[in-house]
Amino acid sequence: MVPKRRLTKDVAYYQIKQKIIYGEFNPDEVVREEQLSEMLEISRTPLRQALQMLEMEEFLIRQPNGRLKVASITKEEVEEIFQIRSMLEGSIARNAAANASSDDIKVLTEILEKLRQAYHFGYSQEFVAYGNDFHDYLAEISGLKTSVKLLSMIKDHANRYCHFVSMYGKWSNQVDEHALILEGIKNKDGAFAELAMKKHILSTLKDVINRIEDKANSKIGNTVD
CATH class of the missing domain: 1.10.10.10 (Winged helix-like DNA-binding domain superfamily/Winged helix DNA-binding domain)
Structure with missing residues (x-):
């Protein structure tokens, strides 16, 4: 016990x-x-x-x-975290494309639809959760144990930044980006899936940085007023 x-x-x-x-x-x-x-x-x-x-x-x-x-929210930390993510998850997407079965495609498609619905109704916490489910499933079928282990070490910090943005509804094309990744998986095009994943992660990075800068500028404006 x-x-x-x-x-x-x-x-x-x-x-x-x-x-x-x-x-x-x-x-x-x-x-x-x-x-x-x-x-x-x-x-x-x-x-x-x-x-x-x-x-x-x-x-x-x-x-x-x-x-x-x-801990503070900083551009320096988020840039480092998401640059690492782009490399690890790009490789994971490439391998997932090679390994994905028809059942795996079905599961990913269902998760993508839930992600789309969460975005449509503005459910920010669910939106982040379904995004995690999508990424986690790719990690599971990738077969890359070391990459997945390394990714898990920064996952919670990354989630904190993702939720930081989702609270304010400022995602840019997140659903479409996941759809492109899935397209690469469906076609077993590892290079396409890897590139789509890297672009998605770096797009998320841009969203987070924009939100950090908006908040910093808002504080400056309030101080001036």
Whole structure:
């Protein structure tokens, strides 16, 4: 049997990370142990273990005064993350095109339709989730264990940036981009699928950077006013 304390730590870790990814905790917001302990209804010891894990993953940053704050949203970080993604996921798409069966094509088509519906109705959280499902399925059928493992190390940080954009409905051609990737998979054209995936990831990067810049300019405008 797994000790209860370990389970509590893991649950707290997951819940806090989700709140950071989905924007319930804002970038640069100070997090206080007493508030988190009350919110999650757990004791300080497992909470501190969870916070240490999130600090190691750089979702939380320790300040000089010892307090923890939510990591900032920065252009430098997102550029690095998405450049890495474009290379890894491009290779994954190429291999998925070679391996995809007719059943795999059917599953991907169904996910794409759900993505389209989420976009149509403005369901931002579902939109990101279905996008993840699409990418995860390609990773599963690619057979590239090392690439998939490396990708998993940055996935949650990437999701945080994706949700940061989806909150404001500023995606550019996301559904069409996924459709192009699927076209390459259907035709077993690995080169086409790889190129379409890389263009999609870099398009997402552009959306995120535009949103970061919009927010920065908005802050400057408010300061001037």
